[in-house]
Amino acid sequence: MAGHISCFPMPLVTPQPQETDEESPSSSKRRSYADVSLVQRTLAVLECANRLELITVQRISDECAIPPSSVVRILETLCAEGYFEHVSRRGGYSLTSKVKALSAGYHSKSLIVEIVKPAVDALTKEYLWPFAAATLEHNAMVVQYSSIPLSPLAHVRSTLHKRASLISRAHGLAYMAFCSSRERTLLLRLALERDFEEDKIVSTNYQWRKALRMTRKAGYASRLSRADPFTNSLAVPIVVEPGHVVATIGVTYFRRVVKRSQITVMADALRAEASSAADAIRRRM
Structure with missing residues (x-):
């Protein structure tokens, strides 16, 4: 059972940003021309x-x-x-x-962002922390939308298009815990090919599978502790049918300032929004 995860044969706040790389929610309302x-x-x-x-x-x-x-x-x-x-x-x-x-240019990612954007923004307005939505791209989760421009507690200027590990990051664990076992097996092989240093904090097959079981039991994923010593992230899957995860939504916060009770509240809010998003996506599919 022991051994590095790469040997697995089977699946196993900075100050408020003044200028960001992400589009401000109000920027689309500014117009200098009339309708055609x-x-x-x-x-x-x-x-x-x-x-x-x-x-x-x-x-x-x-x-x-x-x-x-x-x-x-x-x-x-x-x-x-x-x-x-x-x-x-x-x-x-x-x-x-x-x-x-x-x-032709309107893919499922566009639909997901369209549906979850209002919820992500609303969560940040209520809890102040930056929330984000991510989708699977090849061997990682990629942030497709972030409410960092709205958050006074954002830890970085931008996370848009950032790639997150399927093995050690909250968005990745949330996806892997709730996708089908067949998809999980294939994704794990792809993820291990990246050979990311942070993924080595998971040293055994048993340890990683334990993290997946805990994620399923809790209904949300938490970033594995040693991936980042200062911040933590929670994420939940948007599941349109058993084993079919279309995206994840999550929040990032500073470890030392958020109490356990507050984590539970945010996790419940994330699960509620993920359920609503799944219903909306099913109606549009």
Whole structure:
């Protein structure tokens, strides 16, 4: 049972930042230009066409409150660009497969950030500590959104796109504890290939599996203590179905200033938000 984890044959606050590398939540509200009405109308036509069984000029005009002549020009332009086909006078128009290209850049990570961002921000406003959401990328968890710009107790300027170990970090342990055993086996092999120094604090298969069992029992993961002597992190998984983890959300705080009772409160809040996020993601999948 003894031996370094790399031998496993089986799965086993700084001052408030004034300038950060992350976008301020209020920055998107600043605008120096007016809406482009033609773009708004074109998007309305596209959205309407995706809802209709029979796409006709009159139906779109009625639903979007756009004059028929304008609808015709928009549809004919979209036909010329390959997004629509004109079937016939009675048959109206039909969408082509090219419309799928309009959502090609919108991946599950984008959906997850869209759903969890309000919760992450709300948690920071309530508890002051920085919260974050992370998703799996190859052999590590990667922070996709962080509320550091909102936190007066942030320990660093930015964690956006930071990679966290699947073996020793809270986000990684939360993911590994609740994903399927088959996925865990494969991910562990990938994680061990990184040969990170911090992962060596887990010296045996038994020790790491014990950490996973404790995570499942508690319902949240805690960063293994020696990974960072000054701060600690908690994380919980967003599970859409048994064994299917889509992301994790967590919080980082200074060890010496947070009491055990406060940790329990934040862990409960994280679990509640993760459950709500899972419900929202299931409705959108």
